[in-house]
Amino acid sequence: MDHAITPTGQHDHAHCVSSALAAAEARCTGTAKLTQSRRRVLEIVWESHRPVGAYDILDRMAKDGSPAKPPTVYRALNFLLEQGLVHRLESMNAFIGCGSTSVDGHAAQFLICRDCNMALELDDPTLRKALDQAARNSGFKVDRRVVELSGVCADCQKAA
Amino acid sequence: MDHAITPTGQHDHAHCVSSALAAAEARCTGTAKLTQSRRRVLEIVWESHRPVGAYDILDRMAKDGSPAKPPTVYRALNFLLEQGLVHRLESMNAFIGCGSTSVDGHAAQFLICRDCNMALELDDPTLRKALDQAARNSGFKVDRRVVELSGVCADCQKAA
DNA sequence: TGGCCTTGTGTTATGTTATAACATGGGTCA
DNA sequence: TGACCCATGTTATAACATAACACAAGGCCA
Numbered sequence: 051m052d053h054a055i056t057p058t059g060q061h062d063h064a065h066c067v068s069s070a071l072a073a074a075e076a077r078c079t080g081t082a083k084l085t086q087s088r089r090r091v092l093e094i095v096w097e098s099h100r101p102v103g104a105y106d107i108l109d110r111m112a113k114d115g116s117p118a119k120p121p122t123v124y125r126a127l128n129f130l131l132e133q134g135l136v137h138r139l140e141s142m143n144a145f146i147g148c149g150s151t152s153v154d155g156h157a158a159q160f161l162i163c164r165d166c167n168m169a170l171e172l173d174d175p176t177l178r179k180a181l182d183q184a185a186r187n188s189g190f191k192v193d194r195r196v197v198e199l200s201g202v203c204a205d206c207q208k209a210a
Numbered sequence: 211m212d213h214a215i216t217p218t219g220q221h222d223h224a225h226c227v228s229s230a231l232a233a234a235e236a237r238c239t240g241t242a243k244l245t246q247s248r249r250r251v252l253e254i255v256w257e258s259h260r261p262v263g264a265y266d267i268l269d270r271m272a273k274d275g276s277p278a279k280p281p282t283v284y285r286a287l288n289f290l291l292e293q294g295l296v297h298r299l300e301s302m303n304a305f306i307g308c309g310s311t312s313v314d315g316h317a318a319q320f321l322i323c324r325d326c327n328m329a330l331e332l333d334d335p336t337l338r339k340a341l342d343q344a345a346r347n348s349g350f351k352v353d354r355r356v357v358e359l360s361g362v363c364a365d366c367q368k369a370a
Numbered sequence: 371t372g373g374c375c376t377t378g379t380g381t382t383a384t385g386t387t388a389t390a391a392c393a394t395g396g397g398t399c400a
Numbered sequence: 401t402g403a404c405c406c407a408t409g410t411t412a413t414a415a416c417a418t419a420a421c422a423c424a425a426g427g428c429c430a
Contacts, residue, residue, distance in 0.1 A: 083378090085377095085378070085379090088378095103416080104415095104417075105415070105416070117380080117381095119382090120416085121379090121380085121381085121417090121418070122379070124418075129378095140356065140358070141356045143387095143417095159341075161345055161348055161350045161352075170348060170350070172344055176340065177340050177341065177344045180337050180340035181319075181337065181359060184332055184336070184337045185321055187334075188330060188332070188363075188364065189364030190321045190330070190359070190364060191367060192360070192361040193360055194361065195359050196356060196358040196359070197341070197356070197357050199345050199356070200355075202353070203348075203349070204348065204349030204350060207351060241405095243407090245407070247407090247408075263387080264387070264388075265387070277409085278409095280387085280388070280389080281388090281389075281409080281410085284387095284388065303386085303388095303416095
């Protein structure tokens with residue numbers, strides 16, 4: 051969300067969660083409904099700015115007494131992916147709330163810190179143009195972009 | 211390899227394979243040896259310009275009568291990754307021969323065709339700079355870059 | 371209002387990808 | 401020769417993901 055410029059730093063995370071859920075409610079009017087279990091999965095994804103695995107979500111739900119099994123979680127995640135409410139980080143087999151409000155939110159790029167495990171979502175138009183240009187140079191038509199840079203975030207560099 | 215500008219088109223693939231193996235021999239002097247099973251895995255990876263899964267490699271080896279089991283294949287793949295001889299495509303859980311001779315070969319970017327399943331390796335310095343600049347703007351130090359663009363390659367667009 | 375269609379969920383089982391942990395064997399060099 | 405390193409073999413299991421079928425709730429319209 052726009053206020054979460056440094057997710058590692060102090061920020062009102064309750065606000066992240068409530069705006070994410072509000073955005074989800076707003077998006078899921080009509081036939082695509084934000085049901086109880088989808089909402090629950092989205093809440094769990096938003097419990098931190100760290101990517102979370104499907105089976106972590108499952109464990110989390112089990113602690114709440116939910117009888118959810120893998121298909122429940124994957125169905126909810128697939129729905130949330132389709133709605134652009136979460137991203138999948140391919141290099142980690144994990145999921146993270148979509149923090150972009152832009153239309154191109156799903157062209158996002160990620161900076162993943164290997165120390166604190168935080169994933170910072172960028173939505174850099176320059177970078178996106180550079181990527182599309184590189185593809186175009188090869189006559190390639192791009193549908194989907196996976197851009198995940200791993201390394202050490204600014205906070206962890208300071209800490210070290 | 212430098213001659214393989216359009217991997218989908220006509221090209222002397224035997225030459226791809228022999229140069230890849232020659233490059234591997236050259237790189238694996240010293241303590242890091244290109245053993246029989248590592249060489250075999252590399253050959254299988256190079257049988258096409260399509261990414262290949264670890265268990266596909268395993269099946270391929272089984273057909274040759276090899277008693278290889280998953281750890282054998284994963285060990286060989288990890289060795290080849292360390293030596294910069296193959297890449298892992300995170301978005302497909304698959305591996306492909308490294309076709310770059312540059313020092314920065316492992317900063318490569320991939321264009322993956324969802325029709326013909328071909329993966330074209332780019333090594334675009336402009337793109338790499340754009341990626342690093344975007345990270346730097348967030349004070350992020352990059353170790354590893356995953357850039358995988360999926361879509362339709364030039365040949366498949368023509369065919370359609 | 372009763373049937374039926376769509377959508378979402380429950381449940382069981384299984385498929386796919388990857389690694390842990392320990393044993394074995396073959397060099398090399400002090 | 402025996403201690404060590406490296407690679408490989410072997411067994412088992414962890415981690416990630418989906419197929420396939422059953423069922424239930426709500427809309428809709430003849």
